[in-house]
Amino acid sequence: MNTAYNNPIKIGIVGYGNLGKGVELAIRQNKDMELVAIFTRRDPKEIDTTAKAVHIDKITDYRNIVDVMIICGGSSTDLPQQVPYIAQWFNTVDSFDTHAKIPEFFSTVNKVAKEHHTLSLISTGWDPGLFSMLRVLGESILPQGETYTFWGKGLSQGHSDAIRRIEGVKAGVQYTIPIETALERVRQGENPVLTTAEKHERVCYVVAQEGSDKSVIENSIKTMPNYFADYNTTVHFISEEELKANHSAMPHGGKVFRSGLTGEQTKQNIEFGLTLESNPEFTASVLVAFSRAVYKQAKQGHTGAVTVFDIPLGALSPKSAEELRANLL
């Protein structure tokens, strides 16, 4: 607790994987916030933290204590189940990122939150999240134009998992890398038509099991439908030691462009980019900033489900509106 803030925003973390750990670290950087507890499905004694760990079954004991619950589970099964449940008692923030299911998820959470007078910000982080904000900003300002999203250079969890399922593969990681010539064409305002495969290449670092045929593995990767077949894919075989030493971090990032025309064929270009040494830590920092906004918006009486499109940017900041106008405008 910081003396500058007599009444810090009280945060709970639900789930303690990479994202939950990132949120714990991010809260320490924000003096107007306090971590009340980490809620887990595991035995709380097994949670390696100096913070208070509580079994998730006890979460309702904290209903008048925690201002915002940051829910750090996965999008496939955890969040669709946990967010509507927890929204019965708490304001929430989550990083639900299954794009196709966002409308349905929104509707479910909205119903619960409206009914229980809580506020839930869904699907934040950097994509969905910051990248979504930049897409809306870009097309609103330059209605005549094209939006481009590039991902990487970054470790893709889904593609790394796909590699590891191949027979003969002991371990491996996959990096998605934007193709520089495609980036440059967009920057020049050419407004090219580009498929995802024309924007990105895939580079794999693979540890083969002893006795396995590397050429068979390489071919299995390169011809895998959806994941690799359409892409320029490179496969490097490396040792387990090298994998551990050089490929244990979770870097990521990407770029959103809006390239448009104004007036009489005047080219205008907006570019937003992230270069992240740690994807989960950055995502966590975004969730924490938005939990402040949820706290403020809930205090103003907002209820239901909202997204990054509904939040005024000033609500993300610990600074007052006066201070923002004087120093950051």
Place this chain on the structure above:
Amino acid sequence: MNTAYNNPIKIGIVGYGNLGKGVELAIRQNKDMELVAIFTRRDPKEIDTTAKAVHIDKITDYRNIVDVMIICGGSSTDLPQQVPYIAQWFNTVDSFDTHAKIPEFFSTVNKVAKEHHTLSLISTGWDPGLFSMLRVLGESILPQGETYTFWGKGLSQGHSDAIRRIEGVKAGVQYTIPIETALERVRQGENPVLTTAEKHERVCYVVAQEGSDKSVIENSIKTMPNYFADYNTTVHFISEEELKANHSAMPHGGKVFRSGLTGEQTKQNIEFGLTLESNPEFTASVLVAFSRAVYKQAKQGHTGAVTVFDIPLGALSPKSAEELRANLL
């Protein structure tokens, strides 16, 4: 009027310089908007437009017709006088950019707008405006870090004027250019301490009057306090024809970086950049998008003065919240 929008947002433009002309062009790109009239202090007959031109003395005749007035005057004398006056009857948007006077301007406009139940968005464009938004976003997400704003490559009106006031100068322009090595240090997450002069160089293209001493002119420019003395400044003497042919456009742009640390010294970098072939046309496009937001926010009952920090991004878009969630999140 577009058939897709039965009830377009009705816009008025006050002032018809480069910015006002840009707004006129930008409105044409937005099918949910309609330009009602251009209000001018000049004789409306002298205004070279296919739109309706009206003397500013008649502006109150439009009080139940125009939804939002986009006020396109200069920051030194026009806006401080016009915005509080017009806010008595209309919702307004302006690009007031005298940073030091923003709090005072806000307070004056806020008082009038609150009293008359109108809504005024002050100080938008790209800086103040988009750059301000990115500064708040960056420091809210990465509280432990540094923010950097670079301007250019772009034509600086103030510095070009300063050159033209020098004896022996017939005409001239000045470009502000970010120093690439400084940009690179910021991108690498070094978090260097950099003065404005260490971030930018200045390049001047000057037409000398016949018989004038070029070395005297060059020295006068390079030693001019505040404007050039602290900078690496280059002066090129060119012909009047070359100036007209190559330096009549108004390109600009710049970058905002937030470079910070999360967790245990993990580097994270956010970069936002604009590359603009026309500064006034892009600024105009920003004003037009924010006029849509003002229209929507006013309809929801908001009154008083607001800034870009108070506007949810979804309000900038003509798309519905459902559509934004389904397609842009």
